[in-house]
Amino acid sequence: METVAVKKKKKEKPVPFDYSNYIRKGKLPHIWCPGCGHGIVLKSLLRAIATTGRPNDDFALVSGIGCSSRTPGYVNFNTLHTLHGRALAFATGLKMAKPNLKVIVTTGDGDALAIGGNHFIHTCRRNLDIVIMVYNNFIYGMTSGQFSPTTLPGMIATTSRYGNIDPPFDVCKMAEAAGATFVARGTAYHYGELEKILYEAIMHKGTAVIDILDSCPTYYGRFNKYKSAADMMEKIEKEGTVSVKQADSLPLEKLEGKLLRGVLYNKERPEYTAEYAKLVEKAGGSKPK
């Protein structure tokens, strides 16, 4: 017992991460509901950005419409809150006009995959250097709980009162098939792992898609009989996933019904702004600014 106590005393006191350089003054509290995981995801992102050591002005956060799309309003970067589903189209224009900006898109399952599905697959196809963070909470939160393209079959939403019959998209498989060169899955529960994934995504040259499992206790949780926000994190994010690193050593029955977490795909392929710079040279023009 004594040794333990001594060890404890010797342990260095942790310094809490200082978010004040990244959060705009006076913008908190944010609009997200009690227990919504979006804030946890945002904090992981800010720590990942801090790790890059790059100044805030090097980053642009672009979003569409929905709960996750409110992210840019709180943070001290170049920020653009656009139209439902169109964040990637705006981001594409911005990135091509200013290739040195690190463009991060914060989007939701509905914003990215339903109304914005076309832009999602084509951004991946081009392998344009953009980080796409899909805050995937299986529901349209902002419009109060309709089923989305990732809602699982049988689940209840305000527009699927008899249980959802629409089969869901797998964000990661879709991203990989469309051509994204960095594809990963994280959760709000696994905040540290998510931070590392986001750092890697930012450093990656090409389209990086991160499917981030996140909880909406207000709608998805309430309709589907989860007891609390923590209960959702426990069941969906913790018990519902397995780290890709552990997956190989686990028996098949332990993987059943579980989603893999971690970096699922990471390949090099020519990136769009770099290819465009080559095209400009070929045409005899100067390199774009």
Next chain:
Amino acid sequence: MTTTETEKDLPRILIYEELCKGCDICAVFCPTEVLELKGNMMTVKNLEACTRCQLCDLRCPDFAIQVF
């Protein structure tokens, strides 16, 4: 802001009342049951048990709690 600090070597837990939405995530995932939700506000119930692991801060969606 509530500050809980007793003796020098004990952890300091800051709960920003204007930011805490009382979601209870920090208390549920605290490995040593330091925190307790009272009404809509998080409170410190057992500071001595705190190991400064910061899980509460890292899983707080509202920038509302810090430990040092």
Next chain:
Amino acid sequence: MADKKKKFMQGNEACSEGALYAGCMFYAGYPITPSTEVAEMLSVRLPKIGGVFMQMEDEIASVCAIIGASLGGAKSLTATSGPGFSLMQEGLGFACIAEIPCVIVNVMRSGPSTGFPTGPSQSDVMQAKWGTHGDHPSVVLTPATVQEIFYETVRAFNLAETYRTPVIVLYDEIIGHMREAIALPEPGEIEVIERKKPTCKPEEYKPYAQSNGSIAPLAAYGEGYKFHVTGLYHAEDGFPTNNTKLIGEANERIVNKINKNADKICANEEFYTDDAEIGVVAYGVSSKSAKFAVKEMRKKGVKAGLLRPKTIWPFPDKAVNKLAKQVKAILVPEMNLGQVYYEVERASKGQCEVKGIFKVDTEAIHPNQIIEEIKKFT
């Protein structure tokens, strides 16, 4: 202008030349008849000057991309036609409320829907004004010759930068594909307006600040200002607001910055209107027939005159009203079933008869059709 500078070129080519002259460095678009030549030409020319050409996945992406690029500091353009223009409406509204300069070219074709893709039309005049939802500013230019497409495209960029608003260049398939001799001006020969950028300290920058109708400078992302842009109603600092007073003021401001400057934005050609007793108000391709008709009537001693708006929105109320005061009747030939006609009627305030000459069979209105109508008032 020296003759060696004269070139024989298509309207859509002249549009591309105008964009390049105005300093356009970014084009995003989706192939659609009859506007595609603008894209084809810029796909060759923009890379040569380090500019960006992008073929997007659809017209929605195209309009959004040019707004994004504009926020990156690039003068940007897209070109389309009816169906694509319909898809662009939401993005157009975003550019209005967020006050982001950009230029949208709509080469009008027969509609609704797919209609007759290679057939000309002038039926998007009202859509160009009211297509996107909510009260919003509209600046729409209607060139009538290949040369004028060049000039009006340059002016579109200038107006977009001056007023921080999207500007639409609206012409029809006939002028878009017609070939005429045009003279390309030397650099510096006609004015090109550059975007006003902020000079204040970043922490003091308010992207939507205004006093006495002035328009705030627009910073580019990544140049130190780190500001916020949203399609929600926002306060001077760019952040969303639910203050009803601010919302009302902001909506009025974006509309008034155009309407109160209508005299500066409006541009008309007056052709024998001084002593006209019968007026014609026509724009785009129909004004070519109208001009011919007026000339013919003058030869016969009939005092006809043409008022040709080069800016259709804001509507040239003053010029139409002045004409209405002096003439017996105003004829409005247009390739639709009555759009500008109703505006002329409104602006005339009952001072003269207003008669429309409408045609939607995708063939241009023949000068004789206008001559016959003029004769009825002699």
